[in-house]
Amino acid sequence: MFEKKYKVKHYKSRIYNPIRGKIIRIALIVLISGALFAAGWFAYEPLMKAINNANKEIIQNDPVSKPEPEKKPAELPQEFLDKDTVAVTVPTEKLYDISEYYSFIASLDKEVTAVVIDMKTAGGEVTYKSKQVSVQNVGAASENAVDLASYIDTARRAGYDVIARIYAFEDSTAPYNSADMAIRYESEEGVLWLDDSVDNGGKPWLNPYSDTAQKYVLDIVYDAVDLGVDAILLDGLRFPEENAAMGYAYFGVGTEETSREEILARFAKRVYSATVTSETDLLIAFDGERASIYGDTPTYEADGFSPYIDLTLFAGKKAVDGTEFGELPADTTEFVKAVYASFNLAPETKTIPVISCGGLTAGQLRSAVRALNDSGAAGYIVVYDEALFTGTPQNPDEQPPD
Incomplete structure (x- = not known):
């Protein structure tokens, strides 16, 4: 190595x-x-x-890379029945005189938010100029019929919503002009049936079973929708009161197979179908006294209901639920709350009651409308009375006078 x-x-x-x-x-x-x-x-x-x-x-610095800020959804318009409506009816005589109408609108209290305009009155008079053939054929339009579109525009420009009131089958004008729509006496060939004797002011009625009568009322509803009113108050959706005369009322062949309540419910559904796709709400009026005393609260298809309340009719009576109403007090708060509760409405039901001023003092009216608000009503409609204030009190906490 x-x-x-x-x-x-x-x-x-x-x-x-x-x-x-x-x-x-x-x-x-x-x-x-x-x-x-x-x-x-x-x-x-x-x-x-x-x-x-x-x-x-x-x-x-790069607009493509920068994330877009989250956009808030556009604010939806407030539903009419969520507005705490304070409405007043426009008297017919003020509707037919344009200067009176302007003065009426200008005189409303600051608390008022809406006006109620009759398109078809309880007497059956049509207050506006309609292009509907059925309405023209019946010939029930007033000789002073107005251009309703301009009246609605006037109210809107003044800041008010518009409720169109239409009386359905409570109509003493159209039956005289179109007998095939009317309730007849005993048979199809009979004369016009009246709800009382002529001496007692008996009146004819439209026949709720009549397809022609239903179409006539529906055409007026269609006019209201086309005019863009905020709500329709469908009144007179009923049969005449039961009395001796009703024993002679003839409604048509086979009508006994469908109950009166059912035929009214079907018609209410037709009206609701005419409004449901529009921005117009449907309120159905009913007799508050009958609902309280006899339990006749309706359950029709609608956006809301308007019980007609005349407090003087409740005094001294007893509701179907056992509530006893005493004399009408100076402060009607508890009295009105008891009346409203006696309607036995479903909890989710929206209401805008119609309150009559007849026989009430200003203090009784003020406490009544406060009680309706406290009871959950979505507002109220005051039947115009020259002698009383048309809106709510300036100071809502003010105690009503004795």
Whole structure:
């Protein structure tokens, strides 16, 4: 075996040893690597901040990368039955005189939010100019019939919502002009049936079973929807009162197979179908006294109901639920709350009661409307009375006078 010999290189100042050269090179590599690592370590944080800031600036200046701010949904118009409506009826005589109508609108109290305009009165008179063939054929329009669109526009520009009141089958005008729509006496060939004797002011009625009568009323409803009223108050949706005369009332062949309540419910549904796709709400009026005393509260398809309340008719009577109404007090708050509760309405039912001012003092009216609000009504309609204030009291906390 030969022993390995180192190759000796001769330089000017020294002799080069290959082992020592390798060690030096390794040491230099380690030293340089450590220095680079240390430099990188201390430079990392400011470097990353610089990079992040640069990226942030790029994102902020780049409209494509910037996320769109979340948009709020457009605010929907408030539903009519959620507005705390305070309405007053427009007297017919003021409707037929344009200057009187303007004065009436201008005189309303600041608390009033809506007006009620009759399109078809309880007497059957049509107050406006209709293009419906059925309405024109019946010929029940007043000789003073108005351009209702302009009247509605006047009310709207003054800041008021508009409720159109339409009496359905309570109509003593159309039967004389179109007997096929009327209740007849004993048979189809009979004369017009009257709800009482002529001497007692007996009146004819439209026949709720008559398709022609239903179409006639519906055409007026369609006019109201086309005019864009905020709500329709469908009144007179009933049969005549039960009395001796009703024993002679003839409604048509086969009508006994469908109950009166059912035929009214079907018609109410037809009216609701005419309004449901529009922005017009349907309110159905009913007799508050009958609902309280006899339990005749309707359950028709509608957006809301309007019980007609004449407080003087409740005094001294007893409701079907056992509630006893005493004399009408000066402060009607508790009296009215008891009346409203006796209607036995479903909890979710929306109501805008119609309150008669007849026989009431200003204090009784003020406390009555406060009681309706406290009972959950969505507002109220005051039947106009020259002698009484048409709106709510200026100070709602004011105690009614004795």
